[in-house]
Amino acid sequence: MTENLVSDFSPSDIGSSPIAPESTASPPAAIPQPTKTESPLLSEPQTPSVATASTSSETGQDEWQEILDKLMERPEMLAIVAFALVVACWDAYIDWMMEADPAQPLSGRKLAHRLGVTYKTLDRYKSRPNFSSWSQELDPDGIAWSYENSRFIPKASL
Incomplete structure (x- = not known):
């Protein structure tokens, strides 16, 4: 009897021990277990904001990269955009010179x-x-x- 090891006992033997009262005997599943949200010290370090920020910036960079790639596939579009910028700048320059023209x-x-x-x-x-x-x-x-x-x-x- 003194040689009984702990492994010889089953959960039902523990619950029906003469020392424990009947009202306190409950199945082991009823014991509340701490969750990750209840104990932040036990959970892994939280870095979703860093991951989200890097993901959103990478997404933005990917979008711009796609736009640039599409423009590079069609160089005539790049030439049209450059021409439009030159015309807009020239028009602004002419307006400015007309205002400054002393004649x-x-x-x-x-x-x-x-x-x-x-x-x-x-x-x-x-x-x-x-x-x-x-x-x-x-x-x-x-x-x-x-x-x-x-x-x-x-x-x-x-």
């Missing part, structure tokens, strides 16, 4: 901005006989201006 008539607000004065000051000086020399002194390019037909016209330099 074009300007509105009062644009000339006031060019001369670095307020519109009110420009409005006072436009009817004076020395308006051309006054505007020439203030103009960054030294252009003399005259006021004709509600527009400010640059005078041709001789």
Whole structure:
């Protein structure tokens, strides 16, 4: 009897021991087992955010790589895109040059901005006989201006 080993006992022998009361005897499956969400210390380190971030960036890179590959398969599309960019830049450059062209008539607000004065000051000086020399002194390019037909016209330099 003293030679009985633990392996000789079955679960039913343990549950019906005379020491344990009947109310506490329950099958071993009724014992709550900790789950991974209940015990974060016992679970493996959590890295889904890192994995998700790298996966989403890789997905974005894959999409761009697919687009680039499709463009490289059709070089005429690449040429069309490049041409459209050049035309858009050229159009913006022409518009900018038209605004900066001193040979074009300007509105009062644009000339006031060019001369670095307020519109009110420009409005006072436009009817004076020395308006051309006054505007020439203030103009960054030294252009003399005259006021004709509600527009400010640059005078041709001789």
